[in-house]
Amino acid sequence: MAWEFKDGTPMYRQIVQIFERKIASGEYQPEEKIPSVRDLAMEAGVNPNTMQRALSELESEGLVHTERTNGRFVTSEPGVLDELRRRLSYTCIQRFFRELTEIGFTRPQIIEAVRNWNEREGE
């Protein structure tokens, strides 16, 4: 099947996360129309009710909006998109700190390592 899912997290949450990444990365552009629930369910290989639930969740987060007869569109609100990117980056940094802490790094060591990495490999 097309989309990969992990064990143990409700599937609609995972679908929401996949959409969030697609929207943040610009794979789905602001005001772009997103496919129908049925088409998305087929593409992802998931139950249509699960897909519906994920899209409702995205709607309540303000990331997509429904136009009565036309379908669903990605938001073009800069504030919402900025907030999404901030939230995703936060998750990413949190995971990064957790993984380095697990292999024995202290906070100052992590920050030091990031600074060194940036000097060597960064632009």
Add this chain to the structure above:
Amino acid sequence: MAAVLECRGLTKTYRGKIAALDHVDLKLDAGKIVGLLGPNGSGKTTLIKTAVGLLKPSEGEILVGGLKPGKVTKAHVAYLPDRDFLPSYMTTDQLLDLYQDFYKDFNRSKALEMLQGLDLKLNQKMKEMSKGTREKLQLILTMSREAAVYFLDEPIAGVDPAVRDYILRTIISNYNEQALVVISTHLIADVEPILDEVVFLKNGKIALQQDAEDLRAETGKSVDHVFREVFKC
């Protein structure tokens, strides 16, 4: 809302000895794709055969749309058995005619549309097709009925991954909120993403009935994982 499928103390004993179904109480609603899950011999096929009227309950009852299985319910129940069930000498064209003659709710144009995606000639006989193609054809015929309940008994057993994906997609694309789809299988991981609700059958009894997402949220595990724990040998 009234349940589309309801079992009350449903019991089926073969030759008066082994209970294939043992006082099963179950209610399933429209608009859901339900996985009837259990190892071999747990009673999945017996339950389906009772629902479609091929077997009579030994005790208790089973109701489809509030009625006992019979002529009336059969007009609204689409059934895909777990083995080839159509005459192998018939061609696709003849099978389409057969379904049209037998079932008022058969939507021929829908079937033809789905068949277009297959590498298949309409004048080809069933016995000249590969197993995968036969499975796809039989599923298409079943899903092209505009039924209230669909029973799919082991629809993905013994087919390659490409055919399996095709079958699962076909089930998704035919989803209809007025209808109930019951899929029996022991290949949990493959069907898990398309299920709304799961029913575990163990030795003819319901071991668990739950919304699939709720089960994942509660246990922190996949349905497949929970299944392996419940049915650990």
